[in-house]
C-alpha cells in the first residue's frame with residue numbers, strides 16, 4: 001500500500017466514527033481470540049432505518065428533515081440508546097453510537113443491547129413548537145422500531161426531558177393508553193426516575209474518584225477541566241465541586257473559561273443552558289475549546305462531541321486522568337499516545353454509563369409502576385459504577401492492556417457469549 005493510500009484510509013477513518021468503532025471491536029476480538037464469523041456478526045448493525053419526513057414550521061412553510069434509528073446487536077435484551085438532535089449527525093455516526101451502546105450496556109451488565117437515533121437539525125434554531133412537531137413526526141416515523149419491549153430511546157446531545165415527554169405522549173396516543181416505559185429520561189411527573197438528570201455526571205464523578213485513587217491521588221482538591229456544559233458537563237461540574245474537587249475550566253460550544261484557582265460553580269449553574277452564560281463570567285481567562293483540553297489539570301472530562309483528542313493534540317494533554325463524558329472523544333491514535341505517556345483514560349463505555357444505568361432503573365420502575373427514592377437510585381448507581389470500574393481495572397491488568405481494551409474485552413465477550421448461547425436462527 002502506498003503512503004498516499006494509507007493517508008487516505010486514515011483520513012476516512014478519522015472522519016468515520018463507525019470505522020473507529022470497528023477498529024476497536026477488531027482489537028478486542030484479537031485479545032478474545034474471537035472467531036472471524038462472530039466478528040462479522042458483531043461488526044454489523046442488525047437493522048437501520050433512515051426517515052425523511054416533513055415538518056410544519058411556524059412561518060407556514062414545510063421543511064423535510066432526515067432522521068435515523070439503528071439497532072446494533074440484539075443478543076442481550078431490548079435495544080437501548082439516546083436520540084441526538086445535531087446538524088452534523090449522520091447514519092455513520094449513529095451506527096458507531098449504537099455499537100458503543102451495546103458494549104456499554106454489557107460492561108455495566110444491564111440487560112440491553114445497543115441502539116441510537118438522531119435527527120439532522122439544529123434544535124437551537126427551532127421554536128418550541130417546531131421542536132415538538134419534529135419530535136412527534138420523527139417518533140411516528142420510527143415507531144416500527146421502538147416500544148417498551150423492543151427499543152427504548154433516551155436523551156443524548158440536543159434532546160432533553162421535554163423531548164422525552166413528547167416521545168412518551170406520541171407513542172401513547174398511537175397505542176390509546178399511556179406507556180411510560182417506552183422512553184427514559186422523562187420528567188419525574190410522568191414516570192421519570194429520581195436521579196436520572198444527574199446520573200451521567202454522578203457516574204463520571206464516581207469513576208474519577210476511583211481513577212485518581214488508582215494513580216495514587218484523590219478527588220478532593222483535584223483540578224478538573226470540563227469540556228461541555230450541557231446535561232453531562234453541568235452535572236459533572238456540580239457533583240465534582242460538591243465532592244471537593246476544584247473545577248478550573250469549563251466550556252460550551254462558544255468557548256470556555258479558565259481560572260487556576262477554581263471557578264464559582266454554583267453561580268455558573270444558575271445560568272447553565274443559557275447562551276452566553278459561560279462567556280459572561282468575570283473572574284477567569286477566556287480559552288477556546290481546543291485550549292481547554294491542554295490546560296494544566298489533574299482530571300480532564302471531555303463531555304461534548306467525539307473525536308476531540310487526536311494524534312494532533314494528545315502529546316500536549318497535561319491531565320493525569322481523562323474521563324470520557326462524551327461518546328468517542330479520544331481517537332484510537334490518541335489512545336496509543338496517551339497510554340505511552342502514562343495518562344489514564346477511563347473509556348466512554350464505562351465512564352458515561354451512569355446515564356443508561358439510571359435509564360434502566362427508570363424502565364424497571366415504569367414496568368412495575370413502583371417508584372424509588374432518590375437515595376436508593378443514587379446508591380444503586382454508585383455501586384454499579386464502582387463494581388464495573390473494578391472489573392475493568394482487573395481485566396485490563398490481567399490482559400496487560402489499557403482500560404479501554406479492558407472494558408471492550410468484558411463488553412464484547414458478554415455479547416459474543418449471549419450470541420453463541422442463543423444460537424443462529426433458524
Ligand code: GLU
Nearest residue numbers: 081082154156355356359
Ligand atoms: N445517550 C446516553 C448514552 O449515550 C443515554 C442512553 C440511555 O439512557 O439509554 O449513554
